[in-house]
Amino acid sequence: xxxxxxxxxxxxxxxxxxxxxxxxxxxxxxxxxxxxxxxxxxxxxxxxxxxxxxx
Numbered sequence: 001x002x003x004x005x006x007x008x009x010x011x012x013x014x015x016x017x018x019x020x021x022x023x024x025x026x027x028x029x030x031x032x033x034x035x036x037x038x039x040x041x042x043x044x045x046x047x048x049x050x051x052x053x054x055x
Contacts, residue, residue, distance in 0.1 A: 002022070004024040004026065004027060004029050005029065006024065006027045006029045007024065007026050007027040007029070009024050009025070009026040009027065011023065011024055011029075012024070012025055
């Protein structure tokens with residue numbers, strides 16, 4: 001078995017039909033590539049967020 005790259009626990013292999021994925025039951029790691037970079041460098045005020053939300 002492989003070890004989780006985050007916490008070192010044993011990874012679980014899950015399959016549904018022809019699709020297989022890997023996950024960690026301890027820390028929640030999944031082998032799904034994501035990009036966690038913010039779109040904006042500076043923070044957004046609540047006023048700006050509400051204006052963006054309500055249009």
